[in-house]
Amino acid sequence: MSTQTTRPLAARLTVGWHQAARPASLGEHHARYGPRPEAGRDLAGAVAAAGLTGRGGAGFPTGVKMRAVAARRGPAVVVVNGMESEPASEKDQALLARAPHLVLDGAVLAAHAVGAGTVHVCLDRARDQQITALMRAVGERRRARVDPVPVMVHGLPRHYVSSEETSLVRWLNGGEARPVTAPPRPSDRGVGRHPTLVDNVETLAHVALVARYGPAWFRSAGSSDAPGTFLVTAAGAVAGPGVYEIEGGTLVGDVLEMSGAVDDGFVLLGGYGGTWHPMREAAQLPLTAAGLRAAGASPGAGLVLALAPSSCGLAETTRILGYLAREGAQQCGPCRFGLPAIADDFAQLAAGRPEDGVLDRLHRRLGVIPGRGACRHPDGAVRLATSALNAFASDVRAHAAGHPCAAFRRGRTAAGLPIPRPRAEGQWR
Amino acid sequence: MAMSLRIRIDPTACTGHGVCADLLPERIELDEWGFPIIQPEVPSSLAAPARRAVRACPVLALRLQRTQKNQREGNPGTVTVTDRRHHRREPDATDGVVGNERLTALTGVVLLIGFAIEGMTLLALHRLLTLHFFLGMLLIGPVLLKIGSTGYRFARYYTGAAPYVRKGPPAPFMRLLGPFVILTSLAVLGTGVMLGVAGPGSGPWLFFHKASFVLWFGCMTLHVLTYVWRLPCILLGTPDGHGGHAEPGVARMAVSGGGTRWLLVGAALAGGLVIALLTIHLVGPWDGRLFFH
Incomplete structure (x- = not known):
């Protein structure tokens, strides 16, 4: 670690959030950040120099991705990923609810940089207000004629794996919002078989700031291996x-x-x-x-x-595993059968009524599932389960011996993490 | 630069048939749910069985890739080149279960159309006798092809060929009905040929032809009603609930050897046409005679 800053809180994307409980209008946005700069073809280089990484979870260098798309022949497409399907996450929703124009600036600038003729904004269909707000922002920009490319807002079905980039591309191509085996990656062949840049909304908001203030400014916050905010x-x-x-x-x-x-x-x-x-x-x-x-x-x-002190970590993990098992795309065997199996093993363990050999079975299953799906969904579930067995090792021993902890015996956990209710199956389109 | 082969799987396509683990146990084992766990690196000593495993996958979920390790840069990243050759099936298409099923279905469609027309000639047989005779002779070709393709499946199943054993026999009733379908078909065609050869007014062939037709019609009605619903699925390669697919709308299954299948059907029709042309003169003595009382 190097250059550790002393000031943990920073306000770049969140400038003016406390004053406004509604989306900034285009005028307010311009007053706050200035007008969108003329898009330069070297934006990918600036973003790479800034060291911006994807903020959707994978953390891939954004500049590298932009360059890969720009290098492909023919017109490209930009997809704005605002699905935020992680149940506890609220950052993308908060950003879109306050600074939609910052995100759209970034998308339009990225479109110019990679040679894209279209911007698709993908949102969770169930978030009516968010979709309305984004449509309004897009309409505002159209009337002000600030964007050289058309921006389209879409509402996609909500599933944990629907925010995966190949899911968005598949849906935009008329299919179901379920992951596809890569390669080909969307950056090679995505929407309409064009090279496609898929970026998280927060990533694009940072792109808009890098285009305005440059890579050196971007690096003035954060550490050398995690620049920016x-x-x-x-x-x-x-x-x-x-x-x-x-x-x-x-x-x-x-x-x-x-x-x-x-x-x-x-x-x-x-x-x-x-x-x-x-x-x-x-x-x-x-x-x-x-x-x-x-x-x-x-x-x-x-x-x-x-985790609430009064909660049982195994019980909480069981709830999450059950959710992840339900939320799979039901496409790949190891995920489709493996996740319910490990969720069941955990449920037995948490209840303190394990079958003989359930721990051995669980460890064996956790060993064979990762890396065998089209997306990383099963890997995440296995990571969660494995870490729970380690972090709550003493609880695991007690539960396995038939003595569930006091927190579990009390019943429902106190401040439980949000588990979205199961939805009707088959709503992938 | 070292070249080696890697097995790649499309996990969304895999339906857990398990053929690959039978053919390449050195590299592929099945998990407790029947899905393959693959060690992707294939040494050259295993290249042949690996190719067989890739080819045998009923849903084409496996691919072989040639991998070039760029040692000069010491880069762990690999340049992968999909080895297309292994997707294009050699012209022995019928060794694949799916290809065999499609050939049977395709021939079935030809026969369904042919026998439908043949049935219509019965409505005005005294006028359409020549057509009835000609078409009957023509259909000998496709009938033999269909017996051949189902017979092939039968033989592969009972000689223990893994993909066919996994596919399993037809449903119990259809398995029972099958021999009767074949015997009555041969009987109808055979007695028809004998009618031509023996000429009018001699022997019991007309009675046998009609009797075998009645039996054949019963068997065939059951046979057609069972399979006709599955024809579009089999021919278009969309899941039909019998192939183990999770749900409709997955991928259209492209089965190589399509050209060979059309060629076989064409050859069967051509063979039938030759028989029909060579025997058409036999209908002469029958012409104008009343034989349906």
Whole structure:
């Protein structure tokens, strides 16, 4: 780690959020950030120099992706990923609800940089207000004639795996919002077989700022291996759940402190496909991809979820695993059959009534599932389960011996993490 | 630059038939749900069985890739070149279960149309006798082809060929009905030929022809009613609930050997045409005679 900044909170994307509880109009947006700069062809280079990484969870270098799409022959397409299907995450929704024009600026600038003639904005169909707000923002821009390319807003079916980039491309091509085996990657052959740049809304908001203020300014916040600022969502057993903008390199402990985590219990980092850690250990680590790698963790889309002290970690993991098992695309055998199987094993364990050999069976299953799906959904579920077995090792022993913890015996957990209700199956289109 | 082969799987296409694990147990095992766990690197000693495994996959979920390791840059990244050759089936298409099923179905369609027309000639047989005779002779070709393709499946199944064993026999009732379908078909065609050869007014052939027709019609009605619904699915390669697919609308299954199948059907029709042309003179003595009392 280097150049650790002392000021954990930063306001770049979140400028003016506290004054406004509604989306900034185009006029307000221009007053705040200035008009969108003329798009330069070298934007991909500037973004690469800035060290911007994807903010949807994978953390891939955005400049590299833009260059890959730009290098392909023929017209390209830009897809704005605003699906935010991670149940506890709110950062993309918060961003779109306050600064839609910053995101759209970034999308239009990226479109120019990669030679795209169309921008598609993909949103969760169930979020009516968000879709209305984005349509209004797009209409505002059309009337002001600020964009050289058409921008289209789409509402997609909501599923955990529908936010995967190949799902968006497949849906935009008239198919179902379910992941497709790559290659070909969307950057090679995506919407309408054109090279397609799929980027998270927060990533594109940062692109808009890099285009305005340059890579050096972007790097003036954050650490060298995590330049810029990051939107994170703190949820679970915290006094102030919500979205925070932090500088890259900020410690997990700082996020826990600013969001008012109540106890030094356990924290789930990275979302429902993430990892459990004792708060005391995680607090010392920077909430960055590089900083968490040694601990086998990842910030994902910036999620810091605190477990209520009165909750049972195994019970909570069981709920999440059940959700992840239901939310699979039901396309790949190892995920379709494997995730319900490990969710069942966990349920037995959590209830303190395990069949003989359930732990051995569970370990064997966790060993064979990862890496065998079209997307990383099964890998995330296995990562969560494995980390729960490690973090809650003493609980696992007690539960396996038929002695569930007091928290489980009390029944429903206190501040449970949000589990969306199951939806009608087959709604993939 | 070292060249090696890697097995790639499309997990969304795989339906867990398990043929690959039978053919390449050195590299592929099945998990408890029947889906393959693959060690992708294929040494040259296993290249042949790997190709067989890729070819045998009923849903074409497997691919072989040639991988070039760029050692000069010490780059762990690999340049992959899809080895297309292994997707194009050699002209022995019928060794694939799906290809065999499609050939049977395709021939079935030809016969369905042919026998429908043949049935219509019965309505005005005294006028259409020549057509009835000609078409009957012509259909000998496709009938033999269909017996051949189902017989092939029968033989492969009972000699224990893995893909055919996995596919399993037809449903119990159809398995029972099959021999009768074949015997009555041969009887109708055979007695028809004998009618031509023996000429009018001699022997019991007319009675046998009519009697075998009645039996054949019964068997064939059951046979057609069972399979006709599946024809579009089999021919278009869309899932029909019998192939183990999860749901409709997955991928259209492209089965190589399509050209060979059309060629076989064409050859069967051509063979039938030759028989029909060579025997058409036999209808002469029958012409104008009343034989349906």
